[in-house]
Amino acid sequence: MILKLISTLLLSYSLAAMLMPGLRKLAAWFDLTDKPNIARKIHKAPVPLVGGIVIGIASMLTLPMALDFGLYNNFGLMPIMVGATILMVTGIIDDKLEINPFKKLLIQFCCAYLIVESDFVLDHFLDELHLYILPYSIKKMITMVFIVAVVNAYNLMDGIDGLAGTLFSVVFIWLTFAGIVMEQWALSMVSVSVVGGLFAFLKYNFDEKNKVFLGDSGSLFLSFILVTCSIYVMDNIGFNHHKSMVSGIMAMIALPLLDALRVFAGRIKKGKSPFFADKSHIHHVLLSIQSEHKKVAFILLALSILIVITALVMAYFYSLLVIAFWVLMVFSGLMNLIGMIDGMHKHRAILAKQEMAR
Amino acid sequence: MNSKKRSLAIIGTVGLPAKYGGFETLANHLVENLSEEYDMTVYCSGKKYSSDQRVKHYKGARLIYLPFDANGIQSIVYDTFSILHSLWYAEVLLILGVAGAWVLPFVKLFTNKKIVISIDGIEWKRDKWSLPAKLYLYWAERIAVRYSHVDISDNESIQDYTAMRYGSLSNVIEYGADHTMQVSPNGDDLMKYPFLQKPYAFKVCRIEPENNIDMVLNVFSNNSKYPLVMVGNWSNSNYGQMLKEKYQANRNLILLDPVYEQRSIDLLRSNASLYVHGHSAGGTNPSLVEAMYLGLPIFAYGISYNKTTTEHKAKYFISEQELLLLIKNVDGHELQKMGQTMQHIAQRRYRWNVIARKYHAIILRAFAFDEKSQVVPAYKSLGAQLLRKYDANHLAYHNLFFETTNN
Numbered sequence: 001m002i003l004k005l006i007s008t009l010l011l012s013y014s015l016a017a018m019l020m021p022g023l024r025k026l027a028a029w030f031d032l033t034d035k036p037n038i039a040r041k042i043h044k045a046p047v048p049l050v051g052g053i054v055i056g057i058a059s060m061l062t063l064p065m066a067l068d069f070g071l072y073n074n075f076g077l078m079p080i081m082v083g084a085t086i087l088m089v090t091g092i093i094d095d096k097l098e099i100n101p102f103k104k105l106l107i108q109f110c111c112a113y114l115i116v117e118s119d120f121v122l123d124h125f126l127d128e129l130h131l132y133i134l135p136y137s138i139k140k141m142i143t144m145v146f147i148v149a150v151v152n153a154y155n156l157m158d159g160i161d162g163l164a165g166t167l168f169s170v171v172f173i174w175l176t177f178a179g180i181v182m183e184q185w186a187l188s189m190v191s192v193s194v195v196g197g198l199f200a201f202l203k204y205n206f207d208e209k210n211k212v213f214l215g216d217s218g219s220l221f222l223s224f225i226l227v228t229c230s231i232y233v234m235d236n237i238g239f240n241h242h243k244s245m246v247s248g249i250m251a252m253i254a255l256p257l258l259d260a261l262r263v264f265a266g267r268i269k270k271g272k273s274p275f276f277a278d279k280s281h282i283h284h285v286l287l288s289i290q291s292e293h294k295k296v297a298f299i300l301l302a303l304s305i306l307i308v309i310t311a312l313v314m315a316y317f318y319s320l321l322v323i324a325f326w327v328l329m330v331f332s333g334l335m336n337l338i339g340m341i342d343g344m345h346k347h348r349a350i351l352a353k354q355e356m357a358r
Numbered sequence: 359m360n361s362k363k364r365s366l367a368i369i370g371t372v373g374l375p376a377k378y379g380g381f382e383t384l385a386n387h388l389v390e391n392l393s394e395e396y397d398m399t400v401y402c403s404g405k406k407y408s409s410d411q412r413v414k415h416y417k418g419a420r421l422i423y424l425p426f427d428a429n430g431i432q433s434i435v436y437d438t439f440s441i442l443h444s445l446w447y448a449e450v451l452l453i454l455g456v457a458g459a460w461v462l463p464f465v466k467l468f469t470n471k472k473i474v475i476s477i478d479g480i481e482w483k484r485d486k487w488s489l490p491a492k493l494y495l496y497w498a499e500r501i502a503v504r505y506s507h508v509d510i511s512d513n514e515s516i517q518d519y520t521a522m523r524y525g526s527l528s529n530v531i532e533y534g535a536d537h538t539m540q541v542s543p544n545g546d547d548l549m550k551y552p553f554l555q556k557p558y559a560f561k562v563c564r565i566e567p568e569n570n571i572d573m574v575l576n577v578f579s580n581n582s583k584y585p586l587v588m589v590g591n592w593s594n595s596n597y598g599q600m601l602k603e604k605y606q607a608n609r610n611l612i613l614l615d616p617v618y619e620q621r622s623i624d625l626l627r628s629n630a631s632l633y634v635h636g637h638s639a640g641g642t643n644p645s646l647v648e649a650m651y652l653g654l655p656i657f658a659y660g661i662s663y664n665k666t667t668t669e670h671k672a673k674y675f676i677s678e679q680e681l682l683l684l685i686k687n688v689d690g691h692e693l694q695k696m697g698q699t700m701q702h703i704a705q706r707r708y709r710w711n712v713i714a715r716k717y718h719a720i721i722l723r724a725f726a727f728d729e730k731s732q733v734v735p736a737y738k739s740l741g742a743q744l745l746r747k748y749d750a751n752h753l754a755y756h757n758l759f760f761e762t763t764n765n
Contacts, residue, residue, distance in 0.1 A: 271742075337493070344496045348483055351519060355640075355661040356676070 001185055005176070005192050008066045012196025016058035020204050020212060023050040032096055034213055047211045049095045051165075051204070052218015055197030056088050062193040067186060077186060079118045083111045084224045087151075091217030101275055105148070108220075112147040115228055116140045125234040125246070128320045147227050150253055153260035154223035155216065160283045162297040164214050165205050168222050169198045170304060171252050175229050178245040182236070187229060194225060206294075227253075247311040247323045255282075255304050258331040262339065282335070285342040307331070366396040366721070367444035370437050370454035372428040373402025374416045377618065380533055380644040381454045381478075384713070386417075387534055388452075391714030393418040396721075399448065401440040403428040431491075433457035445469055450721055456481065456495060459502035466505045472724040474717075475502045476510040477528075479641030479663075480519060484568065503528070507724040512642040515662040519640075527731040529720050532642045532667070534710030535651035541625040551626065553612055558585045560630035560654070562623065562645055563637065565590040565598035570636030570659055575601060577681045579608045583688070584632060587612045589623070628652045632693060634681075635664060642667045651704035655696035657684050671699050 027033055027048030034047050060081060067077070090107050093099060122143045126134060134142075158164040172191045179188030204212040214222075230249045236242070259282045264274040272278075279285075286296045307330060314323050368385050376382035389398055398419035402412075405427050412423055422443065426436040437458025444451055445465065453459075453475040462473060481487070482495035503509045503524045511517045511528045520528045543554045559578065563569045571590070578586035592598040592613060605611050617623045627633065633649040635658040646667055649656060658664040660674035673696070675681040735756065737745070742754040 340493055340497060344482065344492065347496075347523060350522070351480065351483065351640075354515070354518065355663070357662060 001188075002180075004066060004185075005180075005188055008062055008189055009192045009196040011065070012058045012062040012193040013200050014196075015061060016054050016197040016200030017203070019054045019057060020050070020200060021210070023054055024048045024210065024212060026050075030096075032092065032215075034095075034215070047213050049213050049215030049217065051201045051212045051214040052088060052091060052221050053215075054212075055194065055201055055218060056085065056221050058197040058200070059190075059193040060085070062196070063190065066189045066193065077190065079115055079120075080190075080225060080228045083115055083228070084221045086111060087220035087224050088217045091215060091220040094216045108148045108151055109144065111224065112144040115147065116143050120228055120231045120235075122146065122231060122235055124237045125231075125320075128237065129324060130321055143231065147224075147231075149260070150227040150230075150257055151220060151223045153253075153256035154226070155219045156260050156263070156281065157256045157283070158214055158219045159281055160287070160297055161293045162202075162205055163283055163293075163300060164219055165198060165202045166297055166301050167252075167256070167304065168226065169195060169202065170301065171226055171230075171249075172198065172222075174248050174252060174308075175226075175233065178233050178248070181241050181245060182233070184232075184236070187232060190225065190229060194222065198222075243320055243323075244312050244315040246320060247315040247327075248308050250324060251308040251311040251327050252304055254307070254327050254331045255300070258328075258335055259338075262335045266339070280342055282338050285338050285345075288345050289341065303334075363395060363397045364450060364721075365448045366392075366398050366450045366452060367440070367448035368398060368400045368419075368452050368454070369440040369444060370428065370433070370457070371400065371402075372406050373423070374400050374419070374421060378406070381476075383537065383644065384454070384533060387537070387710040388714055388717060389417045389419040391711055392718055395718055396450075399444065401436075401443075403436065434460075434494075441465065445471060450474060450724065452476075452717070452721075453502075453506075454478070456498040456502040459498040459505070462501055462505040472508075472721070473506040474508045474510065474721055474724055475506040476512065476531075477502055477516075477520070478512075479639050480516065484639050486566065486568070500524070507728075508720045508730070510720065513640070513663045514666045516640055521733040525732055525734040527733050529716075531713060531716045531720070532708060533644045533647055534713045535644070535648040535704050535708040536710055537620070538624050538628070538648045538651055539621075540628045540652065541621060543625060543629060547625055553585060553587060554625075554629050556585075557631035558587050558612075559632040559634055560587050560589075560627050560649075561634045561636070562589040562617075562627065563635075565592055565595060565601070567597060568637070568639050570638055571597075571601060573678050573681065574634055574636050575605050575611060577678050577685065578610055578634075579605060580610075581682065581685055582610050583685055585610050585612060586634070587614065587626060587630070589614045589617055589626065591616050624652070627654065630654055632657065632688075635659060637664065647704055647708040650700040651708055653697045653701035655693040656700055657681065668700065669703055671703070672696060 027050045032049050034049050063081070086107070090099070090104060094104060120143065121140050123136065123139055126132070126139055126142065154164065157167060172195045175191040176188045176195060179185065179191060201212065201214065204210055230253060233249055234246050263280050266280055267274050267276050267278065283296055283300060286299060290296055290299070307327065311323055311327055314326060368388065371381045371385045372378040373382065374386055374389065376386040385400055389400065392398070400419050400421055402421050402423050404423040404425040407423065413421060415421065424436055424439055426432045426439070428436050433455065434457045437453065437455065438461050441451060441453065441458050441461055448471060450472045451474065453473065455478050456475070459475070465471060465473060477499055482492045482499060487495065503520060503526065509520065509528045510531050511520060512530070512532050514530050517528050517530050520526065548554055561574060563571070565571060574586070575588070588611070590598065592602040592615065602613055606613055617626065627649060633654040633656050635643065635646050635649070635656055637643045637646065638659050638661055640663055642663065646656070646658065646664065650668065656668055656672035658668060658672050658674055660676040665674065673684050675684055737753050742751070745751055745754050
C-alpha cells in the first residue's frame with residue numbers, strides 16, 4: 001500500500017509539473033490571468049491563474065489508477081470529485097468574469113447539499129460533542145453550513161503568495177497520514193494525489209520567473225475536497241487513533257475559519273457588508289509588522305503546526321469536546337491579539353496624520 | 359452642608375515630596391490646594407524613598423509606601439496594589455497612568471468607588487516601549503476609558519483622539535506652571551554660569567530620541583547667534599552619552615547635567631531669551647507650560663499637541679531646515695512680544711489653583727453623573743435606512759461637516 005501511495009504521489013507530481021508550463025501559455029491566450037490591482041493586491045505582473053486547474057487535472061487522472069472501482073463507490077469518491085470539478089469550473093469562470101458572489105454561494109450551497117445527501121454528515125462527530133439531541137436534519141444543515149464556511153474561508157486565505165498553497169499542503173499531508181493510520185486507503189489515495197499536484201504547484205508558485213497562482217478555481221476545488229475528506233475523518237468514529245486525527249483536522253481548519261469569522265464580524269460591526277474588501281485578515285495584519293510575504297506564510301504555517309501539536313498531545317488525555325474548546329479558545333485569543341495589533345497600527349496611522357495637520 | 363470630607367486616593371505617582379516629574383508635581387499641588395475638600399492619601403514608591411527619607415504625612419496627606427517601582431514594568435503591580443489597597447477607605451480613586459487599568463472592570467462592577475483616571479500621553483505609541491508593552495498599554499488605555507467614571511486628557515488634541523477611538527468626551531486638564539519663578543542672577547550665579555550675561559537659547563528635557571535632541575543640537579552647533587544651553591540626563595543612556603561626546607567641545611553648545619533644585623533650574627531658564635521645545639510625543643509637556651509661564655518665546659516641534667498648548671501663537675518647526683530658518687530670521691522685538699503672549703496664556707490656563715479646581719469639579723461630576731458624555735450623536739444609532747426614510751440622510755454623514763481632508 002505504501003508503495004502504491006508513493007507512486008501515486010510521484011505520478012501526480014510529474015503530471016502536474018508537465019502540464020504547468022503548457023497551461024501557463026494557454027492561460028495567456030484565454031486571458032485567464034490575475035492582473036495587478038495596485039490598491040489591494042500585491043504582485044506586479046499578470047500571473048496565470050492555472051494552478052488549480054493543473055492540480056485538478058493531475059489528481060483526477062491519477063486517482064482512478066490508484067483505486068479499484070469498488071473502493072471508489074464505497075468511499076463516495078465520485079460525488080466529491082464531481083462536486084470539486086463543478087466548483088473548479090465555477091472558479092475558472094469567476095477568475096475570468098467575476099461572478100456575482102450570491103451566485104457563487106448558491107452553487108456552493110447546492111454542492112454542499114448534494115454531498116450531504118450522500119451521507120457526508122457530521123453525525124457522530126456532533127454526538128461526540130454532546131450534541132446528540134439534535135435531529136438528523138439539523139445536523140445535515142450544520143454540515144452544509146460548515147462546508148460552505150470552510151470553502152469560503154480557504155478562498156479568503158489566498159491573499160499572500162504561498163500561503164494557500166502551503167496551508168493546503170499541510171492539511172492534505174495530514175489527511176494522507178490520517179488515512180494510513182485509520183487504514184482508510186481511499187482517503188490516503190485521494191489526499192496523496194492532491195499533495196503531488198500541490199507540490200508541483202508550489203514549485204512554480206515560488207518561482208519568480210514562471211509564477212502561477214492557485215486562482216479561485218484551485219482554491220474552491222481544493223477546499224471542497226478538503227472539507228469533504230475532513231468530514232469523513234471527523235465522522236468515522238471507531239477507527240484507530242481517531243481522536244488525535246480529528247483533533248489535528250480541527251486545529252488546522254480552525255485558522256482560516258476563525259480568521260474569516262473574525263473579519264466578517266469586524267466588518268458587520270462597522271456597518272459594512274461582510275464581503276467589503278479591506279485589509280484586516282490575519283495575513284494582512286502580519287504583513288504590516290513583517291513585510292516579507294514568505295516570512296508571513298511561514299509564520300502562519302508554524303502557528304498552525306504548533307496548535308496541531310498541542311491538540312494532538314491533549315487528545316491523549318481529554319475528550320473531543322475539551323479539545324474543540326481548547327482550539328477555539330487558543331484561536332480566539334490569537335485572533336483578539338491580531339485584531340489588537342491591527343487596531344494599533346490603524347490608530348497609529350490616523351494619529352500620524354492628525355498630529356502633523358497644519 | 360456636608361462637613362465630612364471625601365476620601366481621595368492618588369495612585370500611580372512616584373510619590374511625595376515631588377522630585378521626579380509632571381505627575382508628582384501635580385500630586386503635590388493637589389495635596390496643597392484640595393486639603394479642605396478631601397482627606398488625601400498618596401501612594402509612594404519605596405524604591406525611590408529610602409527609609410530615612412520617608413514621612414507618614416506630607417502637607418496634610420497620608421503617605422503609603424509600596425516596595426515597587428512606579429515606572430516600567432513594575433508599575434503594573436504598583437498601581438494594582440495601590441488600587442486594591444485604596445478600596446478599603448477611599449471614595450474616589452484618582453489614578454495617574456493606565457498601568458493598573460486591568461483591575462478597573464472589577465472595581466467598577468463590585469464596588470461603588472468613583473474612578474477618575476488620567477491617561478497620560480498616548481503611551482502605546484511611544485517607541486521606547488517594546489511590542490508587548492505597546493499592546494498592553496493600547497489595551498489598558500481602552501479599559502481605562504471604558505471603565506472609569508471620568509477620564510482626563512492633558513491636551514485637547516488627545517481629547518480629539520479619545521473622541522475618535524472611544525466616542526466619549528474626555529476632560530482636558532493641563533498642568534500648572536506657577537511654581538516657577540523669575541530669578542535674577544547674583545555674583546555666584548554669574549561665576550558658575552557665565553553665559554547668563556548674554557542672550558541664550560534654553561532647553562530642558564529627558565534625553566530621549568523622541569525629544570528631537572539631535573536635531574536641535576545639530577542646528578545650534580552651526581549657528582552662533584544664540585548659544586544653546588541644554589539640561590538633561592546625558593549619562594543615563596547610550597543616546598545621551600553619544601551626543602554629549604559629540605557636542606561637548608562645540609562653542610555654541612553648553613550641555614549641563616540634571617538640575618534638581620527649583621531655584622537653579624528657574625535661574626537657568628528665566629534668564630534665557632528663547633526656549634526650544636523638541637518634544638514629539640503626545641500631550642501637554644510640563645516643561646513647555648513652565649517656559650510659557652516664565653515669559654519665554656517658544657520654538658516648538660510642530661505637532662498638534664505643542665500647537666494646542668501654545669494656542670498656535672508660537673513658532674514651529676518640523677525639520678532642521680525649518681528650525682535653522684526660524685533662528686536666522688529671529689527678531690528680538692518679535693520674540694519679546696511672543697514671550698508676553700505665552701505668559702498671558704500661561705497665566706490664564708496654567709496655574710495650579712485653576713488646575714486643582716478643575717480636578718475638584720470633575721470629581722464632583724463623577725459623583726453626579728453615571729455615564730460619560732458621548733461625542734457620537736444619538737441619531738447615529740438609528741441606521742442609514744431609517745434616516746433616509748425620514749429624509750434625514752445627511753445626518754448619517756454628519757462627520758463630513760467637520761472633518762477636514764489633509765493632503
